[in-house]
Amino acid sequence: xxxxxxxxxxxxxxxxxxxxxxxxxxxxxxxxxxxxxxxxxxxxxxxxxxxxxxxxxxxxxxxxxxxxxxxxxxxxxxxxxxxxxxxxxxxxxxxxxxxxxxxxxxxxxxxxxxxxxxxxxxxxxxxxxxxxxxxxxxxxxxxxxxxxxxxxxxxxxxxxxxxxxxxxxxxxxxxxxxxxxxxxxxxxxxxxxxxxxxxxxxxxxxxxxxxxxxxxxxxxxxxxxxxxxxxxxxxxxxxxxxxxxxxxxxxxxxxxxxxxxxxxxxxxxxxxxxxxxxxxxxxxxxxxxxxxxxxxxxxxxxxxxxxxxxxxxxxxxxxxxxxxxxxxxxxxxxxxxxxxxxxxxxxxxxxxxxxxxxxxxxxxxxxxxxxxxxxxxxxxxx
Numbered sequence: 001x002x003x004x005x006x007x008x009x010x011x012x013x014x015x016x017x018x019x020x021x022x023x024x025x026x027x028x029x030x031x032x033x034x035x036x037x038x039x040x041x042x043x044x045x046x047x048x049x050x051x052x053x054x055x056x057x058x059x060x061x062x063x064x065x066x067x068x069x070x071x072x073x074x075x076x077x078x079x080x081x082x083x084x085x086x087x088x089x090x091x092x093x094x095x096x097x098x099x100x101x102x103x104x105x106x107x108x109x110x111x112x113x114x115x116x117x118x119x120x121x122x123x124x125x126x127x128x129x130x131x132x133x134x135x136x137x138x139x140x141x142x143x144x145x146x147x148x149x150x151x152x153x154x155x156x157x158x159x160x161x162x163x164x165x166x167x168x169x170x171x172x173x174x175x176x177x178x179x180x181x182x183x184x185x186x187x188x189x190x191x192x193x194x195x196x197x198x199x200x201x202x203x204x205x206x207x208x209x210x211x212x213x214x215x216x217x218x219x220x221x222x223x224x225x226x227x228x229x230x231x232x233x234x235x236x237x238x239x240x241x242x243x244x245x246x247x248x249x250x251x252x253x254x255x256x257x258x259x260x261x262x263x264x265x266x267x268x269x270x271x272x273x274x275x276x277x278x279x280x281x282x283x284x285x286x287x288x289x290x291x292x293x294x295x296x297x298x299x300x301x302x303x304x305x306x307x308x309x310x311x312x313x314x315x316x317x318x319x320x321x322x323x324x325x326x327x328x329x330x331x332x333x334x335x336x337x338x339x340x341x342x343x344x345x346x347x348x349x350x351x352x353x354x355x356x357x358x359x360x361x362x363x364x365x366x367x368x369x370x371x372x373x374x375x376x377x378x379x380x381x382x
Contacts, residue, residue, distance in 0.1 A: 048085035049205055051075050052215065068096045087116035088206040088213050091123050103130050122212065172198040173228040176254060178216045179235035182208045188231060189262065191366045200227065205311075217246040222254045230254065230261040237265050238300075241316045248330025248350075255352040258359070261332070262367055263348045266297045268317040270341045284344060297344060323348055324378035334360070338368045338375040345369075 051071065072093040079086060094109030110127035113120055124143050132140035175192045180201040185193060192199065202219065203210040214221045216235055230251045236244055251261045271294045274284060283291035289301055296302055300313035318326070320337045323346055327335040332350035339346055347369055355363070365371045 048075065048079075048089055049207075051089075052204055052213070069093070069100070072096060085206045087113045087120055087123070090116065091120065091126075094123070094126065098126070098130065103134060106130060172196055174198045174200055174226065175229040175231055176200050176202060176222060176227040178202050178219070178230060178232045178251070179204075179238075180208065180210055181205075187233070189367060192229070192231060197229075216250065217243045219250040219254060224253055225256050225259075226254055228256055228259050230259070232261065233264045234266070236263065237314045237317055238311065239315060244316060244326055245330055248327060248332075251350075252331040252352060257353055258355070259352045260355070260363060261327075261348075261350045261352075263323070263327075263346075263350065265318060265323070265346055266314075267319065267339050267341065267344050267346045268298070269319040270339070270344050271297045318346060320346055320376055324376060328378055328380050333380040335378040336360070336364055336368070336375050337378065338370065338373060340369050343369070 072089055076086070076089050076093065079089070090109050090113035094106045094113065097103075097109055098106035107127060107130050110123045110130070113123040114127065117123075128140040128143040131137075131143060173196060175188070175197050177188065177199050180187070180203050183201065185199070188197075188199060191197075200212070200222075201210040202212045202214055202216070202222070204213065204215050206213045212221045216232070217239065232251070236247060239247060255261065271284075274280075274282070274294050275298075279293075280295050281293045283293055284297075285292055290303055292301065298314065298317065304312040320339050324335050324337045327348060327350040330350075332352065333354050334351040336349045337346060338348075347367070349363055349367055351360070364375070368375060
């Protein structure tokens with residue numbers, strides 16, 4: 001262990017298993033689960049993002065297929081002339097239909113999704129698997145080959161199809177970028193930008209064209225133990241406190257046995273110091289969005305919310321200690337947390353299982369903003 005590290009041991013906390021059955025290749029990939037239709041939005045012009053948000057907030061027990069089906073069917077009926085996001089609703093409907101055994105209905109739904117967005121490779125992948133399962137291997141191959149034509153989707157689809165291959169045949173490590181927003185490779189830390197890493201993008205907003213549309217509190221779109229790393233930058237503070245354990249358990253679930261999560265978010269301890277000095281609304285630094293004050297870090301960027309982007313609101317927050325405790329509670333047995341007071345931020349590296357000492361040192365050296373500075377190591381004991 002590094003001599004300049006500070007170590008703290010926390011009690012082990014029991015975490016209920018959130019493991020779901022693998023979705024590939026036997027079962028089509030999923031986008032976010034739909035839930036109670038009784039409370040789903042019924043407005044004429046409701047957006048698909050609103051529907052996903054409401055269904056995510058009203059999660060019910062698995063197996064509530066009739067509610068999920070009705071939710072998507074009703075939304076599609078209300079929005080047949082709408083939008084760029086109609087393809088996502090058809091895709092989700094296809095997933096739900098396939099889950100109930102209605103492969104004919106699922107095939108039709110996937111075809112509708114591809115008609116609206118021909119380059120949406122998850123729909124092509126699932127459609128081809130259903131065609132293959134129904135004894136049409138040539139049709140399935142044609143479906144996959146067609147989806148491979150657009151250059152920008154070729155690598156992504158090949159990556160998904162490769163998941164059926166043995167681990168030793170996979171070339172690239174995979175990083176799941178949750179809450180990715182609009183695509184920009186530079187959003188990833190430099191460690192993940194090399195050719196040896198494949199980025200898988202996940203976001204709840206289909207408008208940013210992620211690989212998968214889902215909430216970080218319910219990522220069953222991603223197969224168990226699929227990725228080598230999860231990267232989350234300034235996402236957890238947008239959740240309600242009771243949703244944080246769900247998100248962390250999902251990150252833990254999708255990691256391989258030697259995987260880790262890299263999480264960045266605001267440091268409320270340093271923010272509180274400035275508030276105590278009476279600097280609640282004084283700019284602390286200037287971001288691409290404009291000046292940021294302590295009040296913006298506490299409750300969300302005011303200018304963005306004033307312009308209608310209410311998803312920028314903050315609903316919870318962390319100090320280094322509470323973030324470490326939350327990650328231990330989420331099932332991660334070893335967590336490293338470092339404060340960057342000049343940037344008002346926390347960086348945590350949370351390991352899926354106990355890492356070897358050299359692996360811990362390597363990851364810390366490459367992923368902490370200032371590896372030479374002290375960090376706190378949290379270890380689950382029991």
